[in-house]
Amino acid sequence: MTMWRWMWYGFLLVPLLFLALFFLYPLLAIFDLSLRPDNSWNLSGFTQIVTSAYYRDTLIFTIWQAVLSTVLTIGLALPGAYVFTRFDFPAKSFLLSIATLPFVLPTVVVATAFSALIGARGIVNQVLMSLFSLETAPIQLERTLSIILIVHVFYNYSIALRMITSYWANQSTRIEDAARVLGANGWRIWWHVRLPMLRPAILASAILVFIFTFTSFGVVLILGGIQFATLEVQIYYQALNVFNLPLAAALSLLQIAVMFAMMLIYTRLQRRISSVDLQSTRQIARKPKTPFERLFLIVNLGTMIVFLFTPLLALIYRSLVREGAFTLEYYTALTSNTRNSVLFAPAIEAIGNSLQFAIITTIAALLLGVLTAYLIAGKGINRTVSRWLDPLFMLPLATSAVTLGFGFIIALDTPPLDLRSSVWLIPIAHTLVAIPFVVRSILPALRSIPLHVKESAAILGAPPHRIWWSIDLPLLSRGLIVGATFAFTVSMGEFGASLFVARPNTPTMPIVIFRLLGQPGATNYGQALAMSSLLMLVSAASFIAIERIRSAGIGEF
């Protein structure tokens, strides 16, 4: 019994070690080099930030757009989550899986999709102009805050949808039924029953969406145009182009400080819920009965499909059509090395590389993420310690990729840890970003497991691993799938510092896309779109496979 316990504690230390070695150490190294060159402090960066109205405005805008994006995302995802929790309809789990697709696409490509749809010359405007015989395009969203928000929602909708749905799936409807019997209906049930009940999941997804949009880079740069800049954009500029490391470090620390403040608010709001009533999903979801329910279902799904999938379809369409005629030339071009370049990677090799990194990342992030969640939620661990551990593991998400990339090359530079040019640095960087997704996906469910159930099992003589297998795992399974899906997506979409480290010739699908978009010529552009379509296809197939693993392997509650 005690041996078990000590082994368990040992396991719990693994994610801490991982974080310390591959994240905190490089981060501290680059901060040290930036703020204390030649062993004396250089705090000029902070002075610049404090005295400049420009950085204050940038900070305010960065927070403001992140708050708006988060509120919009959660607001739109809630009715969606309701539909997915309460109703049975065809292709439900398929739809839920592929809702994550936008998340893997590089921003340049998504920007293309949106301008093909709602740009000045986009399809929607052309239709509207010919319908109402208008002179100018009625929808003019280019380079406005609106388009930034729309695309942020497009990217993050699935985070909120999937995290809330996975939590809600096992929440009993009994309190709701009771409230209804007592005469509550409509908004009262939402306000007094559902929202409080869903608070852990709503907050968990909100904090992720906030941090994600707070550090937004590509969306703001490409779609917002030059008048908008987030802190992340400033860090990128100062670190790479000006090479003003003290200022870049100060801005990075400011970013981290804001994230810590948000996490503090989050932990405050996320009070433990004393009693949670769990119920099997099979009793919760049913077919829509009344015409109103059917309408609600159709409107919700319709909006979701139009909003999420038309931009993706626009991309696929463009990858298959050249000058009005159907063609596969962009796809075949992806497999032939026309320029005979030594660095050419045929599509299949890029797909292979991407899949390998994504699988390694998913497994590593799941193992480390689950341990992290137990570490944070654990009994036996001091509440204050766990309150600090939580934001610590969220840090990689809020740390500028440029900063961390520099940290890697100066910190991990001596054998046996000379990983600077190692292929392993890529899955390591991906895993760092993926862990917060796994943790946030399972933590609400983990905290809601009633202690008395586990105690009863222990009293009845079940050993710890048996309790975990029969009680924890089934209750966590939905969260695990969501976490695994996002870990996979993070890696496929090439998030994080891996773009900023020197890499040997192991091109992934997004890297090939970036490279193609850096060269003139219609064929390169078409090939980039074709590769993006393949990226979606491979990801969709993987999501479905991940979902299969669950229904085949792990029990459901």
Next chain:
Amino acid sequence: MRLRLFVITLILVFLSGGVIVAQDDDVTLILVTHDSFSVSEDVLANFEAATGITVEILRAGDGGQVVNQAILTAGNPLGDVLFGVDNTFLSRALNADIFIPYESPLLENVDEQFILDEAHRVTPIDYGDVCLNYDIAYFEENALPVPESLMDLTLPEYRGLLVVENPAISSPGLAFLIATIAEFGTPEDDDENDYTYLDFWTDLIANDALVTDSWSTAYFGNFTQGSEDGVYPLVVSYASSPPFTYNEETDIVTTASIVASGMCFRQVEFAGILDGTENEDAARLFIDFMLSVEFQEDVPFQMFVFPVNSEAQLPALFAEYAQIPFEPAEVDYAAIEANRDNWIAAWTETVLGR
């Protein structure tokens, strides 16, 4: 005479290569470079076969990032040879003292204008001009003459036609900004001229020029010949871009560059041997290889730039459709590094009205 000397050095180079093969069969040379680097398989294979050196290629980001990484890892470099520092970042690299000097005998065939460092800490390899590209059909259909000077771009007939890149984060964007600085000067200059580059940019923005984040967004998102969504027939791109708009069926290119005096900025890319390398001999061979006619003739189609070796022939498509400006803007490379931040800050303030 010169030719004979060249042949002798080449033979010596290959002999020394042979010596290395004899001494050590598995020298691995690491080339640190940016994401745009490329070389033909057979060209690199010939080098490896002739010298017995295995070449590994490490890539990350753009030229600026490669230089920054090299500075951060000074003394314990990521590789042996760095390729991809250009004249806008050269001064930063030289000040940080990250290179071992090496004077390649092949520099003989390289024009003086490209040899910016007299101490030969870096060796020029290629150059490319950042120029405006225009949509030929648009200008023909609208019977519009092509602008002949930067100042022309502020005229009403070119209103809303030009898309440029943000110099703060885009390398061609910065190159174009430098061209405007060379043309109009800065407020700090002592001369009588009171129309500075900032006034020019005020007029350019007032004339509805669009500023985008990157070359990709400008070219593929907004240029009429780059994508179906584009509405701007003028774009800041490279003099080497037009050959890539060549259409085999119609046998025409759809774009051309404007190479009028002072309208382009020349980017020269350099290679250097990184201080701290354990393979200095192999690194020297590699620098020679990069200046060799074989590699130099490979450069246009792999990296969309021009060879500095005057012996190298241009591919037919390049010779026909890629114009080379005779009088690109001239700005001292040391001045670029010294003033980059100020120029960009003032530009940002002007363009954004902050």
